Each structure stands twice: as structure tokens, then as C-alpha cells.
Amino acid sequence: MNQYYVKRIVSAILTILLIATVTFFMMKAIPGGPFSRERALPAEIIAALNNKYKLNDPLFKQYVDYMLGLFTFDLGPSFRRLGYTVNELIAIGFPVSAKIGFLAIMTIVLIGIPLGVISALRQSKLTDYVVMVLATLGVTIPSFVLATLYIYFFAGKWKLVPAFGLESGLAYIGPVLALSGYSISFVARLTRSSMLEVLRQDYVRTAKASGLSEFQVVFKYALKNALIPVITYMGPMIAAILTGSFVVERIFALPGMGYMYVEGVNNRDYTVIMGTTVFYAIFYVVMVLLVDIGYTLADPRIRLGKKYGE
Amino acid sequence: MVNKMSHTKEDFLPINVKALTNNEQIRPSITFWADVWRRFKKNKLALIGLVGVIIVSLFGIFGPYVTPYSYSYQQTDYSNVPPTFPVYRVDENHYVFLTGQYRLLLISNEGEIVSRLLLTATDPINKIYTYRYNDESVIIDFSYRVVPSRMNLGIDYTVTYNNSTVSQPERTIHNKTFLLGSDNLGRDLLTRIMYGARISLSVALIATLVNLVIGVAYGSISAMSGGSTDNIMMRIVDIIDSIPLLIYVILLMVIINKPGSGYWTIILTLGTLYWVGMARLVRGQILGMKEQEFVLAARVLGVSNNRIIVRHMIPNTIGPIIVSLTMMIPTAVFTESFLSFIGLGVSAPQASWGTLANDAISNLQTYPYQLFFPSIAIAITMFAFNFLGDGLRTALDPRLRKG
Numbered sequence: 219m220n221q222y223y224v225k226r227i228v229s230a231i232l233t234i235l236l237i238a239t240v241t242f243f244m245m246k247a248i249p250g251g252p253f254s255r256e257r258a259l260p261a262e263i264i265a266a267l268n269n270k271y272k273l274n275d276p277l278f279k280q281y282v283d284y285m286l287g288l289f290t291f292d293l294g295p296s297f298r299r300l301g302y303t304v305n306e307l308i309a310i311g312f313p314v315s316a317k318i319g320f321l322a323i324m325t326i327v328l329i330g331i332p333l334g335v336i337s338a339l340r341q342s343k344l345t346d347y348v349v350m351v352l353a354t355l356g357v358t359i360p361s362f363v364l365a366t367l368y369i370y371f372f373a374g375k376w377k378l379v380p381a382f383g384l385e386s387g388l389a390y391i392g393p394v395l396a397l398s399g400y401s402i403s404f405v406a407r408l409t410r411s412s413m414l415e416v417l418r419q420d421y422v423r424t425a426k427a428s429g430l431s432e433f434q435v436v437f438k439y440a441l442k443n444a445l446i447p448v449i450t451y452m453g454p455m456i457a458a459i460l461t462g463s464f465v466v467e468r469i470f471a472l473p474g475m476g477y478m479y480v481e482g483v484n485n486r487d488y489t490v491i492m493g494t495t496v497f498y499a500i501f502y503v504v505m506v507l508l509v510d511i512g513y514t515l516a517d518p519r520i521r522l523g524k525k526y527g528e
Numbered sequence: 529m530v531n532k533m534s535h536t537k538e539d540f541l542p543i544n545v546k547a548l549t550n551n552e553q554i555r556p557s558i559t560f561w562a563d564v565w566r567r568f569k570k571n572k573l574a575l576i577g578l579v580g581v582i583i584v585s586l587f588g589i590f591g592p593y594v595t596p597y598s599y600s601y602q603q604t605d606y607s608n609v610p611p612t613f614p615v616y617r618v619d620e621n622h623y624v625f626l627t628g629q630y631r632l633l634l635i636s637n638e639g640e641i642v643s644r645l646l647l648t649a650t651d652p653i654n655k656i657y658t659y660r661y662n663d664e665s666v667i668i669d670f671s672y673r674v675v676p677s678r679m680n681l682g683i684d685y686t687v688t689y690n691n692s693t694v695s696q697p698e699r700t701i702h703n704k705t706f707l708l709g710s711d712n713l714g715r716d717l718l719t720r721i722m723y724g725a726r727i728s729l730s731v732a733l734i735a736t737l738v739n740l741v742i743g744v745a746y747g748s749i750s751a752m753s754g755g756s757t758d759n760i761m762m763r764i765v766d767i768i769d770s771i772p773l774l775i776y777v778i779l780l781m782v783i784i785n786k787p788g789s790g791y792w793t794i795i796l797t798l799g800t801l802y803w804v805g806m807a808r809l810v811r812g813q814i815l816g817m818k819e820q821e822f823v824l825a826a827r828v829l830g831v832s833n834n835r836i837i838v839r840h841m842i843p844n845t846i847g848p849i850i851v852s853l854t855m856m857i858p859t860a861v862f863t864e865s866f867l868s869f870i871g872l873g874v875s876a877p878q879a880s881w882g883t884l885a886n887d888a889i890s891n892l893q894t895y896p897y898q899l900f901f902p903s904i905a906i907a908i909t910m911f912a913f914n915f916l917g918d919g920l921r922t923a924l925d926p927r928l929r930k931g
Binding site for chain 2: 229230232233236237241244245247248354355357358359360362363366367369370374457460461464465468469479480483484486491495498499502503506
């Protein structure tokens with residue numbers, strides 16, 4: 219049993235190392251150095267810059283330096299935002315993203331799951347129909363469309379909320395909704411279908427037959443098992459929220475990680491791209507690992523069952 | 529007492545097959561695909577999805593041949609003209625329409641843009657602009673927008689021509705020149721959406737096919753090899769699966785993108801990173817099939833591994849593969865528009881739905897239609913493919929078969 223956890227943790231560490239290595243060599247493979255601009259810099263300046271950032275060292279030494287930097291959480295200076303290190307940029311951006319991301323996850327759990335349950339209980343009735351159409355809409359409309367429509371109507375036309383920034387509580391509604399829209403719909407659909415499956419099972423019928431109230435049957439017995447596929451989705455959901463923040467932070471002009479990343483990509487700020495990529499990837503791997511472990515704790519069948527081959 | 533059996537010649541005549549089978553209850557046999565189609569047809573949403581996919585494809589394939597414009601043809605005089613607009617009458621056959629950039633356009637009764645009227649004089653203090661039409665002046669008075677005493681009259685501006693002044697638009701007219709309006713460079717939005725359909729859908733389709741080939745090959749090799757090869761190949765899949773791929777798509781776009789090659793870069797990045805799900809699916813299917821009798825029979829007959837995969841295994845997994853394909857296409861459309869949206873898409877003047885949406889963001893408040901139409905196109909496509917995929921899944925899955 220413990221063997222499973224050890225295996226998962228070891229493979230997560232290997233994955234992180236691999237991610238860091240691949241990212242490093244990908245960045246080195248970019249044609250042109252980090253200092254090639256549209257207006258060519260004088261050769262001496264480039265040489266001096268290369269010297270300063272140790273870009274003249276042999277590749278292997280650069281790699282070792284970079285990996286050692288990673289172990290001490292030092293991601294180097296930004297090439298474009300002078301005076302900032304990547305660490306500082308992440309320290310500025312991450313809390314903003316984390317706040318919105320956390321609220322988004324809460325929204326998903328608090329809205330998506332109840333919607334799915336209601337829809338399953340009222341199967342083939344009007345409520346079910348309305349919820350499912352909304353959920354399908356939510357899955358099919360891209361977040362950037364949702365966000366811009368939201369700004370257009372709520373901030374522009376009706377002036378109910380601020381269009382950007384995070385100064386007031388109301389300003390959180392837009393980013394959080396845009397970020398969670400897809401996952402709310404997905405979770406609602408997932409909950410509905412797994413709930414329907416569980417409700418048909420014998421133990422639910424037994425529970426009903428023994429005179430328990432509908433509420434008790436649904437929330438105490440059925441929901442527990444119905445949520446298992448939803449928990450599986452938590453890993454990918456974190457990814458959706460992470461990457462969704464690229465767009466949402468851009469539209470709502472929030473100084474989060476996603477904004478920094480896209481900014482770095484557009485400015486070709488190599489250390490920022492490299493640093494945030496590695497940060498994102500590690501964060502993601504760790505979160506998925508945590509979800510996986512929590513999940514095996516909740517459902518012992520998963521630890522024991524084989525992973526592949528149906 | 530031996531009872532000698534006697535046979536007459538009649539006993540050895542062939543029986544009447546027809547008479548015999550007439551008594552049996554038989555139905556014509558249905559092939560697998562006919563059965564799938566029969567079940568698919570019953571699903572209304574899936575049919576709508578199928579029709580939607582066909583319409584969107586036709587729109588992208590034939591649309592550009594039908595429109596009179598090309599995707600890059602600019603008429604800067606007519607930039608940012610909405611699909612419907614208020615018009616003020618100047619003479620029997622013509623209206624005028626004032627664009628958001630203070631250009632006065634002459635509009636025919638049918639709603640076609642005739643020409644742009646020349647701006648002859650501006651009076652910035654009194655907010656009066658003068659244009660020339662048929663050697664007469666058209667005077668537009670904007671003072672209603674700024675002078676406090678006039679601001680609450682419910683008048684936006686007045687149009688004076690031939691000594692008659694109009695203060696309210698006569699009606700709202702549909703734009704016949706640009707059916708869905710024009711963009712900020714005066715390009716026809718409908719044409720650009722059609723070309724966008726072409727680019728978005730072809731990117732999605734090619735990328736998905738590349739994924740299909742890689743995924744099927746990888747999955748089937750892994751499953752058929754078994755043992756440590758299988759183990760190693762699946763560990764690799766595990767690792768790829770535990771990476772947030774979109775970040776690497778972006779990274780790869782940064783690395784291999786050269787100016788003007790956005791189209792192929794997107795296809796390459798999307799096509800080479802998203803095959804993992806397909807590989808897993810195919811592997812699972814083949815593992816389940818590997819020990820079955822028909823594979824054993826083929827093996828006994830001396831059929832090679834490759835041939836078993838190509839001729840026996842893959843045709844038997846075709847159902848789940850098709851379902852997964854129809855689900856991958858909208859994801860690819862989505863990812864492409866996402867990438868274009870953050871500025872990593874096809875390069876101008878080419879347009880995909882994502883770049884169209886991205887271009888429209890900056891003047892969303894003034895020209896919202898420029899965002900609405902590309903967004904609707906994306907949403908319809910996603911809808912159609914999702915419904916189609918759902919329907920196919922139900923139709924192809926034998927476990928959901930009712931009879």
C-alpha cells in the first residue's frame with residue numbers, strides 16, 4: 219500500500235526534473251539569443267550581456283547552474299523588466315492568481331456539484347433540460363468570449379461592476395466566473411451522469427426501502443460514490459484554471475502569473491518564460507499528486523486495482 | 529421379422545427451401561454501420577450536431593468562393609461599419625450614415641454603401657462638421673452631445689441638407705454591402721469569418737489526424753509488444769500526461785514560430801502534443817482484444833504482428849477512435865482560438881476565429897458586433913461537434929444498445 223505512494227512521489231519528482239531539463243533545452247534551442255532585437259545591439263554590448271548572464275559558459279555548465287538555481291528556488295533575473303528577478307515577478311503575480319483560482323475552485327464545487335445533483339434527481343424534466351443546456355453552453359463557449367461578453371454587458375452597458383482590476387469585491391465576480399465557467403459546466407455534467415448511474419444501484423434502493431428520506435439517501439449514500447469521477451477531474455481542472463488565467467488575467471487586466479507569462483511570451487523574455495513555465499509545471503505536478511493521493515485515501519479500490527488494461 | 533425400409537426416388541429430391549424458410553421469423557440482417565446509423569438517427573441532438581458540422585464545413589469550403597471580397601481586401605473608407613445602422617434621409621434615393629469615426633457614408637435605399645462624402649469643413653468649437661454631396665453641403669451638428677442645455681433633448685445630432693434639418697434617424701437599415709459589417713480596416717467581416725472557418729477547421733482537422741496517426745501507432749505498438757516495452761512506453765505517456773500541455777504548446781510556438789508561418793506552427797504543435805489520450809484508448813482496446821480467439825486464429829495462420837494490428841485490431845477499435853476524434857476536433861478549434869487570442873496564432877492578414885476575436889477586443893465597447901460574430905461561429909462549431917460526438921458515442925457503444 220505504501221509502495222503506491224512511494225512510486226507516485228518518485229515519479230512526480232522524476233517528472234519535475236524532466237520538465238525542468240526539457241524546458242531548459244527548449245529555451246536554448248530558440249534561434250537567436252535572448253538579446254536579439256529588431257534593432258541590432260552593438261557587438262560589445264551583446265558580449266558584455268552574455269558575459270553578465272553567463273551565456274558564454276559551456277552548455278553543460280549553464281545547465282548545471284540552472285538546475286542548482288532551481289533547487290535553491292533561484293530563477294534568475296528578468297531580461298526585459300530590468301531590476302526584477304523572476305522570483306520577484308512570481309511573488310507579485312502568484313498571490314493574485316492564487317486568490318482568483320481558489321475562489322474559482324470554490325465556485326465550481328459549490329455550484330457545479332449541486333447543479334449536477336438537481337439535474338440527476340429531476341431527470342428528463344424541465345429543470346434537468348435547462349441545466350444541461352446551460353452546461354453544454356458553458357463547455358462550448360470559450361472563456362475569452364464569456365469574459366468579454368461579461369465586460370461588455372455588466373461593466374460597459376449596465377455599469378454594474380468595474381471592468382478591470384481587483385479593487386472591490388464586485389470586481390472578483392467577472393474573473394472568477396470566466397475562470398470557472400467551463401469547469402462548472404463540466405462538473406455539473408459529470409456529477410449528473412455519475413449520479414444517475416449510482417441512483418440505479420441496489421444499495422440505493424435498499425436505503426430507500428428501509429425508509430430513509432430522499433435527502434438522506436441522496437446526500438449521505440449516493441453522493442459519496444457519485445463524486446468519485448468528479449474528484450478524478452480535479453487534476454485536469456487545476457490545469458484548466460491555471461491556463462485559463464492566461465486569458466482571464468489579460469482581459470481583466472490583472473497582474474497575475476498568467477499575465478506575466480503571456481507578457482513574457484510576447485516580449486520574448488526568456489528567463490521569465492523559463493521560470494514561469496517550470497513554476498507552473500511543478501505546481502501542476504504537485505497538485506495532481508496531492509489530488510491523486512487524496513483520491514486513493516477516499517477510495518481504496520483505486521490503490522488495489524491495476525492502473526491499465528480494462 | 530425384418531421390416532425392410534423402402535426408399536423411392538422422391539425421397540431424394542431437394543426440399544423446397546422457400547417453403548421451409550417462409551415459416552421462419554427472419555429479418556434482413558443489419559450490418560454494424562447500418563445499425564449505428566439507425567440508432568444515431570433516433571438522437572435528435574446528434575442529428576442537429578451532424579447538420580451543424582456539415583453547414584460549418586460547407587461555410588468554410590465554399591463560402592470564400594461566393595463572397596465578392598477577399599479576406600485581405602481593405603476599403604479603409606468603409607472601416608467599422610456595423611451590420612445595421614441608423615440612417616438620415618438626404619434625398620429620395622439616398623440616406624446618410626455617420627460612422628463612429630465621423631465619416632459620412634452615402635447609403636442607397638436598399639442599404640448599400642454608395643460612397644464616402646468628402647469632409648469640407650470642421651468647426652470644432654461649435655461642433656459642426658460640413659460634408660459635400662452633389663455640390664451641396666451636408667451639415668452635421670454635434671452640439672447636442674456637448675452643450676448642456678441641449679443634452680437632454682434626446683437628439684444625438686442633426687443633419688441639414690438643402691435647408692431641411694432632420695434630427696432623428698428615419699430608420700435602421702441593414703447593411704447590404706457588408707452583411708456582417710466591416711472590421712477596423714474596412715474588410716468584410718463575413719468573408720473573414722469564412723476564411724477563419726477554413727483556417728480554424730483545417731488546423732483542427734490536420735492536427736487531429738496527426739494525433740490520430742501517432743496515437744494509434746503508439747498505442748498499438750505498446751499493447752502488442754507487452755512486457756517491459758509496454759511498461760516503458762506507458763511510463764512516458766504518464767509523464768507527458770502529468771505536464772500542463774498548453775504551456776508547452778505556447779513554448780513550442782515561441783520556439784519554432786517564424787513570421788508568416790503561424791498556420792503550420794499551430795498544426796505542428798497541436799498535432800504532436802495531444803496524442804496521449806488516443807494512445808491510451810487504443811492500447812486499452814487492443815489489450816482487451818489481444819487474447820481473443822480471432823487474433824489467435826490469425827496468429828495460427830501465420831499472420832504477422834503488423835498485419836494483425838492493421839487488419840484485425842484497428843478495425844475493431846474504430847468506434848471509440850471515431851468518438852474520440854470528434855471530441856478532439858472541437859478541443860483543437862478551442863486551443864487554436866485560445867492561442868490566437870493571446871497573440872500566438874496565424875499572422876495577418878490571414879484570420880482565424882481566434883485572431884478575429886482578439887482583434888475585436890480593443891474596440892469592444894464601440895463595435896461589439898466584431899466580437900459577437902466570430903464568437904458565435906466558435907460556439908456553434910463547438911456545439912455541433914460536441915453533440916455529434918455525444919451521439920456517436922451512444923450509437924457506437926454496444927453496451928448502450930437497447931435492442
